[in-house]
Structures are given as structure tokens and as C-alpha cells.
Amino acid sequence: MAAKFLAGDSIQPYPEQLPEKHSVPVPGTKRPGQTAHYIHGIWGFLDPTKHSIRVVPDIFTSGIAKGRDRPFLGHRPVVSKQPLKFANHYEWQTYGQVDIRRRNIGSALTHLFNTGAVGGGDLPTVGLWSINRPEWQIIDIGLTSYKKVGVSLYDTLGKDSVEHIINHAELTIIFSTLDHIPALLKMAPQIPVLKMIVSIDPLSPEISKVFTEWGQIHNIVVKDLSEIEALGQANLIEPIPCLPSDIASIVYTSGTTNMPKGVVTTHGQFASGVVTNLLGLEMTEDSSVFSYLPLAHIYGRINEMASCAIGARIGFFTGDPLRLIEDCQILKPAFFPSVPRVLNRIYQAAMAAADVPGVKGDLFRKAYQAKVEKFRTTGDNTHWFWDKLVFRKIRAVLGGNIMMMSSGAAPLSADVVNFLNVAFSCYFAEGVYGMTETCGVGSRSFKGDATAAGTVGPPQSSNMMKLVDVPSMGYTSEDLPCPRGELHVRGANCFSRYYKDEKTTAETVDDEGWVRTGDVAEIDAKGRFRIIDRVKNIIKLAQGEYVALEKIENVYSTCPAVMQLYIHGDSLQSFLAGIIVPDPAQLAPIASKIYGKKIAPEDTDTLKAACTDPQVNKHILGMLTQEGKKAALKGFESLKRIHVTLDPFGTEDNTMTPTMKIRRKDAYNKFKKEFDAMYALGEPKL
Incomplete structure (x- = not known):
């Protein structure tokens, strides 16, 4: 059964016959030195006021409306620590259970801020330092439900960047996994703003005593998550309504030269990003998404928000990249959002296994060639015979139920794109382009577009795109056969400022709200965008x-x-x-x-x-x-x-x-x- 998100907002599938133009120029928007504004060729330009998901709490409300007893967040429990071993099944928390926990956490935070135990900065910011796990989502849902501003610390950030973010965002309370608490306490003299650390993991009496005494030296209270949830239960209040313009999160981007910049992201921007991702999404309500892309970054987070909106399940990896395949085979996900370095590995392993002499190798090559030719000719990446005989085993590598895969962050070769399309017989969105500044969305290739390899597709419905001349590099909007220039993006998903950084904001966002991406692109005959260069470097x-x-x-x-x-x-x-x-x-x-x-x-x-x-x-x-x-x-x-x-x-x-x-x-x-x-x-x- 196809999913819906709230009454009246049905998810629209891609049409069987794709339009010739994947994006179209808006009449009257062409100016000297730049192209016209391009919008999505099927769904046009999204009006966020016409959808029922308008703020982040609406996403969870949409999911729980499918049924409180539906599985939501799953993990593989540890069955042995020496040696480390995980169960061969997932344990699930339902939407109803998560609802109770998010209310307890949100109520506790409201109480702590109201009593002055934490807070005191410009915004009610709350830090979160953890790998992907159910508690990450539960805490984040609690924050957005009670008008708190979440700030993630990357699991791989260096000490200097962690200190910078804590002080810059004025984090007085941080939820952290057990392994990061010693680091926070060691840097306490450099982060005097911090008042409380909440351990996501249970604390034994011995460890709790050590952390409590260590924290007292620096006036930092150390608690664990169960204590916070109990505090919230004792001071329970209803979720606090918010507006699309309210700040939901500050997402720090990892800089290649300087300290990370804080992208101020509103409820409306997140909601817009989720709604545009739901257009063309073909997951069912009982399907699952595999969570391993860091939730501290926008790409993984926005995909999981969309899954929540349709009442789907989110299954988390064990934390070990070497177990990704094992996790997938147990979870059997329908949606596998990924990045090129992982997808290239899958491609290389499959091709190496198939590159064998004799009948087996000949059979694979014949099947592969037949499917590629059919896909290029018709846009159909299925085959009734070869899928059962040859490609069933490849699909089984990721659990056998994949309906959609996506790739972001870097380009993939055409060979890899063709392989993933035909081997998994799913909608493979190779052209996924977005930035933290555009809430992780921007453009995406059409389902069934057999010539999309190398492009990032048309603009998504949440935003429009244009190209602006870069004379110093010889790129202009009048170039033939394809207009070229720096890619600019504007829409309901786009940010408007960096936190406490007016100078960089002015360099990135113009007076009309266009975000300068720094990427040079061209527009092909079908209206698809292709990234060809960088303005810098x-x-x-x-x-x-x-x-x-x-x-x-x-x-x-x-x-x-x-x-x-x-x-x-x-x-x-x-x-x-x-x-x-x-x-x-x-x-x-x-x-x-x-x-x-x-x-x-x-x-x-x-x-x-x-x-x-x-x-x-x-x-x-x-x-x-x-x-x-x-x-x-x-x-x-x-x-x-x-x-x-x-x-x-x-x-x-x-x-x-x-x-x-x-x-x-x-x-x-x-x-x-x-x-x-x-x-x-x-x-x-x-």
C-alpha cells in the first residue's frame, strides 16, 4: 500500500511517461549575466503553505498517525561484550513508545531551562554528541517538539572544533554517549558555558560516582538519560507549538580550512525539505530505511525525517562500518541512502565476483548487457528472467528488499550508476545534490531516466535554480550548447544566515535570498544540471x-x-x-x-x-x-x-x-x- 502523510497529502509517484524537459525556465526571469530561474518539470515550485507538514513536529505527528503500535526505531542488541557480538535480529521501539519518551525529554528540558539549571545564552541550544542510534532520534524529536535548538557534535570532530562549537553555540547542556564524557570533562576549563552532561548510556554506580565528582570540580552536573526522563515525567507538559520561522537547529558544516560554520535552520526549511523528498518516494508504510550516514550531517537526517513522515521504520547500524552488509541483510531495508565510497565498494566487489571464467562469468555478462540495453532503451531496469536467475543474489547483499537507493556528496562513474540501476532493479537517485545551507535537498534525477548518469537532475520542487556568469573562468549563461555558470539556489528549504557570522552570510546569500553554492554547473537539453567545476581551488x-x-x-x-x-x-x-x-x-x-x-x-x-x-x-x-x-x-x-x-x-x-x-x-x-x-x-x- 502506498504511503500518505496526513490527510489530503498523498505522495505523488513519477508518471510512467517522463516529460521531455525535466526542468523548465520561469518566463520573464532571464537577466543579463545569468540564466532564467529553473523549476521542476513535473511538480513545479512547491508552496509550503499548502501542505500539512509545515514545522518539524508535524513530521512525527504524521508518522504516529499511522498507528501508535507501529515499529519505528530499531537496533541490534548486544548479546556479548567479550567478544563483541550482536543479535541476529532488530528490536523495535514503537511510535507510541517514542512519543512518551520525547514528551519526557522535552518536558525535562523545559523545566531545566525555566529553573535556570541550564540556559542563559541567546538561544535554548542543546548539544547532542553520539553516533546514529535510536536515542539520537528520540532526543532530537524531543528537542524540536519543545522549541529547543539542537546542535550536533560530530563523532569525528577534532578537539578544537568541539570546543569552538560548544562555546559558539553556548551549549549549557549536552547529551553524550559514554565514550565522549571524559573528553568533555577534560576540556571543561576551555568550555565554561557547559553546565550539564547527560549520558545517553546508563551509568553504573561506580562510573556515575567518578563522573559526578569530576564534574563538581568544574561545576558541571552529570546525569544519565533515565534521570532526565524521570524528571520530565514528574514535570510533564504538552509539546510547545512553534512557527515555520522558529529555529529548529544549528547545523555546523565541516570546513576544509577554517572552523565549522553554524547554519541556522528553521522548522519551515526542514519541513520543506521533507515534503519535497516525499514527492516520488515509493516506500511503503511497512518498509524501513537503513541509518548509517551520520545524523549530525543534514543528508542522513533529512532522509530519515521523510521516512518518519510516512510511518516507516528506521533501522540503525551497529556502529561498525565492517558490519554494514550484515546489518542490511538482517534489517532488509527498502531505502538505502548512501555515498559514493560505499556504493563504489559494492560495485567493485560484485564485478570482481562476477569476473570469472567459464559459463558463470559468461552468464553474468550476458545478463548485465541485456539489462543495461533495456534500461537505456526504455528506462525500465527490471527483467523477469535475469532478475531471478542472476541479480537476485546481488540484491540479497543488501537484504533483498531495496526499493530506492540514493547517492550524494560526490560524483559516480556512469558504469557504477548503470550497475546499481540494473543490479538492484530499484529507483536509484544518482543525481542528488544538496548542501547543509539548502537543508540537504536541491536537485534529484527522475526515476526511469536512463541517461541521468553524470547529472544531478532537475531542481527539486522546494527550490529553483539559476546559473550566474563566472567571467574569470570563462563560463557564461550564453554558452552553447549548454549554458554554464555558478549554481545559485533559492527556495523555502534554503537558509538565510550563519550563526553569529554576518560577513560569511553576506558572501553566501544575496539580497534576493539566492544561495551561492560555489559550484559551477551547466544545464543540458533536458533541463538537468551537471556539476562541472568549482569557483574556488x-x-x-x-x-x-x-x-x-x-x-x-x-x-x-x-x-x-x-x-x-x-x-x-x-x-x-x-x-x-x-x-x-x-x-x-x-x-x-x-x-x-x-x-x-x-x-x-x-x-x-x-x-x-x-x-x-x-x-x-x-x-x-x-x-x-x-x-x-x-x-x-x-x-x-x-x-x-x-x-x-x-x-x-x-x-x-x-x-x-x-x-x-x-x-x-x-x-x-x-x-x-x-x-x-x-x-x-x-x-x-x-
Whole structure:
């Protein structure tokens, strides 16, 4: 049965016959130096006042209206700590149970703020520092139901950023998992604003005594969640009504150079983002979404809000990325929102398993080719015969019930997009584009669009888009055959300010409410947008040529061998050099072919040695060169030398942000010796 969200607001499916234009220009909006304003080609431009979900509490109200006894939040309980082992089933809290708990938590917080035990800042802000788990959602629902402003601390944030956010947002109370409480108490002298820590995990009498005494030294009260819920039950009040203009959350973006910026997000912006995501959503009310994308970031959060609105279930991962597949096989989710690094792994593992000699390999290749051709011709990614015979086993990897997958954060190669479409026979929304500043939504490709690979689709109905000339880079709205320019977004989902940062706000949002994304895009003949460059990260090589580093990284990142890469350019040098972190599953067959013997992806020592082999380096550089030629990179834009390593970029050494963006300065410093060595060799001769 198709889901509905509140009376009169039925979810509209995509039409069987897609329109020729996926987005259309609004008449009379074209101006010199910019394109017209483009809106969704099916649903047009959303009027948030005409939908019953107008503030964040309406989302939970919509979900619980389907039935208080419906399963809502699930997790795999721990059955053994030594060794760590999880149950082979999910345990669920119902919508009714969550309703009771959110009321207790919200009432307790209202009491604490009213009595002065916490609070005192400009806003009633409350911190939340936890990985994805049921309590994260319960606390957040409690906050928004009682007009408190949630502020998430990333699980992978460095100490300096945590201190900055706590002081900047004036967090007087923080809900935290047990493992982060010592860190909060250690930094207490640097965060004098903090008055209370609430442990999400139960505290044993011994641990509670230690934390209580430690906290007293710094005038910080330490409680656990059960105490807060009991306090709320004793001081119970009804949820506090709010307006679309009220602040729901401050979401801190992970900066690649400076401290995180606080995006002020209102109830209306969240509601708009949820409603636009419900258009075309084909989950049923008894289906589930898999929760592993960090809820501290907007992408995972907005997807789970949409699932709640239709009364669906949210199943949380165990916290260990190595158990993702196991979790999925037990949960059997219908919706799998994801990111390229995970989807690339699924693709590579499946293709490696299918790349076998004999009848089995021939059968897979025949089935795959037949489905790809049908999809490209008709937009239908199902096949009555091949799905049962061949692709059933691939679907089983993620539980066998996938109805929708999505990918955000970075581009995927056309090969991966085609594979995910035909292997899982589901709606794969490859073109998902959004920012924290646009509440995680912005554009999305149509279901059944077989030529969407490489695009981010048309604007979603919550917002409109336009392109503005970037003369310094040679991009204009008059370019043929496709208009090009910096992508600007405006709509009910778009933010209006950074918290306590007027200067950066003025640089990002113009007087008409358009958000400057910093991304350069083009609009194709169907009205789909394609991200082609970045306004920033432009460098000039020694010969005077300008190079857009992120654009080139996006090209090379589609190479199957690449798991991570960083490209460096220098105004004192005439060519580009790069650091390549290969995927072991792809490096192993390359090394096996070169050495003439079988090398397994798990043979780390041999693969580390292979990274230093000039033959392996040459082979991988050749693969990258082919990707560059396919994208028509100019000679000066092409990688000329690479260093291959299994030492990845990560948050631990500060070379990546928590949202997996390269910190360019730190990445360069990590491999400065290797870059110096590559440049010392000079540019290779043809």
C-alpha cells in the first residue's frame, strides 16, 4: 500500500511517461549575466503553505498517525561484550513508545531551562554528541517538539572544533554517549558555558560516582538519560507549538580550512525539505530505511525525517562500518541512502565476483548487457528472467528488499550508476545534490531516466535554480550548447544566515535570498544540471595556465582503481602531480597480472610493496590517463606523475573533514616529501 502523510497529502509517484524537459525556465526571469530561474518539470515550485507538514513536529505527528503500535526505531542488541557480538535480529521501539519518551525529554528540558539549571545564552541550544542510534532520534524529536535548538557534535570532530562549537553555540547542556564524557570533562576549563552532561548510556554506580565528582570540580552536573526522563515525567507538559520561522537547529558544516560554520535552520526549511523528498518516494508504510550516514550531517537526517513522515521504520547500524552488509541483510531495508565510497565498494566487489571464467562469468555478462540495453532503451531496469536467475543474489547483499537507493556528496562513474540501476532493479537517485545551507535537498534525477548518469537532475520542487556568469573562468549563461555558470539556489528549504557570522552570510546569500553554492554547473537539453567545476581551488601553473583542481579530481575519481586521491598544482611547477590511494580490491588483480601470481586483497604487505613498484605506478597512471582522455582534459590538466600509497587520508590525521572532504593544506603537508620528489624528476617527456 502506498504511503500518505496526513490527510489530503498523498505522495505523488513519477508518471510512467517522463516529460521531455525535466526542468523548465520561469518566463520573464532571464537577466543579463545569468540564466532564467529553473523549476521542476513535473511538480513545479512547491508552496509550503499548502501542505500539512509545515514545522518539524508535524513530521512525527504524521508518522504516529499511522498507528501508535507501529515499529519505528530499531537496533541490534548486544548479546556479548567479550567478544563483541550482536543479535541476529532488530528490536523495535514503537511510535507510541517514542512519543512518551520525547514528551519526557522535552518536558525535562523545559523545566531545566525555566529553573535556570541550564540556559542563559541567546538561544535554548542543546548539544547532542553520539553516533546514529535510536536515542539520537528520540532526543532530537524531543528537542524540536519543545522549541529547543539542537546542535550536533560530530563523532569525528577534532578537539578544537568541539570546543569552538560548544562555546559558539553556548551549549549549557549536552547529551553524550559514554565514550565522549571524559573528553568533555577534560576540556571543561576551555568550555565554561557547559553546565550539564547527560549520558545517553546508563551509568553504573561506580562510573556515575567518578563522573559526578569530576564534574563538581568544574561545576558541571552529570546525569544519565533515565534521570532526565524521570524528571520530565514528574514535570510533564504538552509539546510547545512553534512557527515555520522558529529555529529548529544549528547545523555546523565541516570546513576544509577554517572552523565549522553554524547554519541556522528553521522548522519551515526542514519541513520543506521533507515534503519535497516525499514527492516520488515509493516506500511503503511497512518498509524501513537503513541509518548509517551520520545524523549530525543534514543528508542522513533529512532522509530519515521523510521516512518518519510516512510511518516507516528506521533501522540503525551497529556502529561498525565492517558490519554494514550484515546489518542490511538482517534489517532488509527498502531505502538505502548512501555515498559514493560505499556504493563504489559494492560495485567493485560484485564485478570482481562476477569476473570469472567459464559459463558463470559468461552468464553474468550476458545478463548485465541485456539489462543495461533495456534500461537505456526504455528506462525500465527490471527483467523477469535475469532478475531471478542472476541479480537476485546481488540484491540479497543488501537484504533483498531495496526499493530506492540514493547517492550524494560526490560524483559516480556512469558504469557504477548503470550497475546499481540494473543490479538492484530499484529507483536509484544518482543525481542528488544538496548542501547543509539548502537543508540537504536541491536537485534529484527522475526515476526511469536512463541517461541521468553524470547529472544531478532537475531542481527539486522546494527550490529553483539559476546559473550566474563566472567571467574569470570563462563560463557564461550564453554558452552553447549548454549554458554554464555558478549554481545559485533559492527556495523555502534554503537558509538565510550563519550563526553569529554576518560577513560569511553576506558572501553566501544575496539580497534576493539566492544561495551561492560555489559550484559551477551547466544545464543540458533536458533541463538537468551537471556539476562541472568549482569557483574556488583554482591555481595557475608555471606556464600561466589556470587549473581547477576539484574538477580534475572529480574526473579521475571515476577510475575504478581509485579509492582516494589528492591532486596538487603549484605556480612554480609546470605540471600536476597526485597522491593515489587505490582500492585493495582493485589493486590486487593489477598486481596479480604484473607479477604473474595470485595476490589477495587481504595481502596488505604485498600490496604495500606493489605500491612502490614502477610497473604498478605506470599501470595505474595509464588507467587515470584513459579517464582523462574520456573527459577531454587538456594536456596541462592531466596528471603527469603520481605517488601510490595505502596510507589513506582521514580525520585522524586531519587530512579530511568529518564529511570526507580533503583538507588540501594538510593533505599536501602529509605528502610534501613525495611531491618534492616527483617535481624533482621534472615533467615526463612524451
